[in-house]
Amino acid sequence: xxxxxxxxxxxxxxxxxxxxxxxxxxxxxxxxxxxxxxxxxxxxxxxxxxxxxxxxxxxxxxxxxxxxxxxxxxxxxxxxxxxxxxxxxxxxxxxxxxxxxxxxxxxxxxxxxxxxxxxxxxxxxxxxxxxxxxxxxxxxxxxxxxxxxxxxxxxxxxxxxxxxxxxxxxxxxxxxxxxxxxxxxxxxxxxxxxxxxxxxxxxxxxxxxxxxxxxxxxxxxxxxxxxxxxxxxxxxxxxxxxxxxxxxxxxxxxxxxxxxxxxxxxxxxxxxxxxxxxxxxxxxxxxxxxxxxxxxxxxxxxxxxxxxxxxxxxxxxxxxxxxxxxxxxxxxxxxxxxxxxxxxxxxxxxxxxxxxxxxxxxxxxxxxxxxxxxxxxxxxxxxxxxxxxxxxxxxxxxxxxxxxxxxxxxxxxxxxxxxxxxxxxxxxxxxxxxxxxxxxxxxxxxxxxxxxxxxxxxxxxxxxxxxxxxx
Numbered sequence: 001x002x003x004x005x006x007x008x009x010x011x012x013x014x015x016x017x018x019x020x021x022x023x024x025x026x027x028x029x030x031x032x033x034x035x036x037x038x039x040x041x042x043x044x045x046x047x048x049x050x051x052x053x054x055x056x057x058x059x060x061x062x063x064x065x066x067x068x069x070x071x072x073x074x075x076x077x078x079x080x081x082x083x084x085x086x087x088x089x090x091x092x093x094x095x096x097x098x099x100x101x102x103x104x105x106x107x108x109x110x111x112x113x114x115x116x117x118x119x120x121x122x123x124x125x126x127x128x129x130x131x132x133x134x135x136x137x138x139x140x141x142x143x144x145x146x147x148x149x150x151x152x153x154x155x156x157x158x159x160x161x162x163x164x165x166x167x168x169x170x171x172x173x174x175x176x177x178x179x180x181x182x183x184x185x186x187x188x189x190x191x192x193x194x195x196x197x198x199x200x201x202x203x204x205x206x207x208x209x210x211x212x213x214x215x216x217x218x219x220x221x222x223x224x225x226x227x228x229x230x231x232x233x234x235x236x237x238x239x240x241x242x243x244x245x246x247x248x249x250x251x252x253x254x255x256x257x258x259x260x261x262x263x264x265x266x267x268x269x270x271x272x273x274x275x276x277x278x279x280x281x282x283x284x285x286x287x288x289x290x291x292x293x294x295x296x297x298x299x300x301x302x303x304x305x306x307x308x309x310x311x312x313x314x315x316x317x318x319x320x321x322x323x324x325x326x327x328x329x330x331x332x333x334x335x336x337x338x339x340x341x342x343x344x345x346x347x348x349x350x351x352x353x354x355x356x357x358x359x360x361x362x363x364x365x366x367x368x369x370x371x372x373x374x375x376x377x378x379x380x381x382x383x384x385x386x387x388x389x390x391x392x393x394x395x396x397x398x399x400x401x402x403x404x405x406x407x408x409x410x411x412x413x414x415x416x417x418x419x420x421x422x423x424x425x426x427x428x429x430x431x432x433x434x435x436x437x438x439x440x441x442x443x444x445x446x447x448x449x450x451x452x453x454x455x456x457x458x459x460x461x462x463x464x465x466x467x468x469x470x471x
Contacts, residue, residue, distance in 0.1 A: 027095065029102035031064045031083055038064030039106055042085040046070065049078045049094075070098065125155075130206040131226075136199045147199050147227065148191030154202060161315070163188040164286045165225065167204050173222035173287060174210070178229055181210065182265050182332045184344055184387065185285040189328060190227065192282055193256055193267055195240060198233035202226075213398045213441050229260040250275055263334040272325040276317040279326040280348060283385075306414040306425050308377045309356045323351040340391040348383040371419050378413040398441040405434045 027046075031039040044066045046056035055074065060066040068081065079095040081102055088106035095102070126133045139153045152159045158166045165172045165187070175187035183189050208224040209215050239257040256269030271279055312319055328346040335341065354377040362369040384407040392399040412427040 025070045025098045027068045027070060027081065027098055027102055029066060029068075029081075029104065031060045031066065031085070031104045031106065033088065033106055033108065038062070039085050039088065040064060042066070042083055042088075042104075042106070044068050045082045045084075047080045047082055047092075049080050132204040132206075134202045134204075136196060136202060140196050144196050146192055147194045147196045147202070148188075150196045150199075151191060151202060151225075157204075159191075162284060162286075163191060163281060165191075167223045167225075170223050171286065172225050173208060174224045176224060176226040177260060177265055178262070179226060180265055180332055180334070180340070181391075182267065182330055182342070184342075184389070185287050186283060186344070187225075187286070188282045188284060189267060189330065193269060194227070194258065195238065198230055198238055198258075198260070199227050200230045201228040203228065210393070211398050211441065212393050212395050213443055234260050234262065246275075252277075264332070266331045268329050268331070270325075270327050274321075274323045276320045276322065277324075278316055278320060278322065279324045280350070282326065282328070283346060283348065300431070302429055302431075304427055306377070306412050306427055308354065308412075308414055309375060321353040325349045338392060338394050340389075340393075342389040342391065343387070344389070345386040346384075348381065350379075350381045352379045352381075353377070374417045376415040376417075380411045382409040383407070396443040398439070400437075400439045402437045403434070404436070407432050 029044075031042045031044070033039055038060075040060060040062045042060040042064070044058045044060060045054050046068055047053065048055055055071055056069055058066045058068040070076075070079070076095055076098060080092050081095060081104075082090060082092040083104045083106065084090045085106060087108060087110075089109040091104050091106055093102055093104070124135065124138070126135075134154050136147070136150055140150045141153075144150050144153075148159070148163070151157060151165065156168055158169070160166070165175070172187075174181060174185055175183065175190055177183075177190065177194075203226040205224045205226055207220055208222045209218065209220040210224075211218075237257055237259050240254070241256070242252070242254045244252040252273040252275050254269070254271050256267070256271075258268070259266045271282075273279070326346060326348050330342075330344050332340060332342045354375070356373075356375040356377070358373045360371050360373060384405075386405045388403045390399070390401045408429065408431050410429045412425075412429070414425040416423040416425070
């Protein structure tokens with residue numbers, strides 16, 4: 001063989017070696033434990049020891065065998081195989097020869113998991129008999145100012161647009177404050193005024209029977225709410241004041257003072273605004289129709305009206321242009337032997353404006369008639385209400401006497417313009433009334449004896465009317 005042939009052969013061998021080193025190679029092996037059992041699905045990683053980067057990986061099969069590919073053109077020096085599996089200690093070995101089988105025997109490892117503390121942020125509801133109690137602090141948020149804001153969030157309770165409260169879609173019959181009937185069903189006063197921070201619990205009382213002498217004798221399906229006041233709030237007067245203004249001439253005033261002692265409770269406040277919030281909503285007795293039907297006490301309806309347009313089907317605050325003021329006094333004094341004296345009095349003043357315009361088009365067979373109609377309506381109301389109540393509620397004796405005096409001075413103004421023809425209308429409505437409702441229930445031996453007397457006088461355009469319904 002000539003020297004030229006030998007030189008060519010050396011070049012071919014060198015080229016073959018370079019081609020072999022440039023091809024991808026595989027490392028094989030098996031993973032077992034100390035007992036010789038296969039460690040199925042163990043993770044096998046190929047790591048560059050210079051930078052601890054993973055440059056290849058494989059997963060052992062059910063028998064523990066694995067095939068780990070080495071990327072092409074990867075130097076074999078400084079390569080490490082690392083095997084890990086849950087419940088075993090990790091194990092590493094350096095690669096010295098790709099032709100060898102790299103088997104691993106893993107040792108069992110018991111790892112102590114870190115302590116996990118599970119906290120529940122869900123409020124706890126407590127039940128006792130027919131009473132379900134909600135803890136106010138568990139539902140109140142940073143934006144909730146009065147207790148009415150929190151009541152809207154309570155599970156099972158919904159609140160209507162007029163402030164009426166429903167539990168499981170049933171309207172509540174009353175709202176008590178520490179068990180006392182301070183507001184006589186006008187509970188919007190409480191929900192819109194009492195700060196949520198002074199209330200500890202909102203209780204739902206099912207089958208509520210407020211008359212003690214009738215308990216366990218006359219079953220009731222009424223549902224009522226009771227607000228329990230925090231102990232520290234009972235020791236002092238509670239109040240909040242807010243005054244706001246805006247351009248060009250908007251105002252909103254709220255000044256109130258409250259007391260929630262065991263023997264004396266009071267909610268007295270002065271409010272005023274011209275920003276579209278109807279203060280008259282706080283004077284609504286949500287169950288008054290049921291009570292009036294029971295005692296046949298109906299105020300005669302007005303016989304005349306101006307025939308103005310109806311209110312739009314929108315939220316009242318969206319279209320109401322008002323100038324309202326309300327002075328509301330609610331005080332309850334508890335004497336000995338379950339005797340209560342209560343006064344509920346308020347004076348409400350309001351001016352409202354309403355503007356309306358409409359283009360009417362009437363298509364006739366031979367003609368078309370069009371006319372433009374506008375209305376400018378105003379109303380001025382001065383309402384006065386006073387109620388004095390004496391209540392004695394004992395296990396064998398119930399007496400309730402309520403004297404109510406109402407006065408209403410309302411004037412309506414309407415200017416109707418049709419194609420430049422103007423009609424001015426004025427209507428004064430001045431109903432006045434007083435009534436006295438007397439209820440007495442006494443227990444005689446094992447029977448219940450009930451008597452009641454009610455007198456109602458109304459003053460209106462038709463004169464004086466007397467009502468003596470039978471109870």
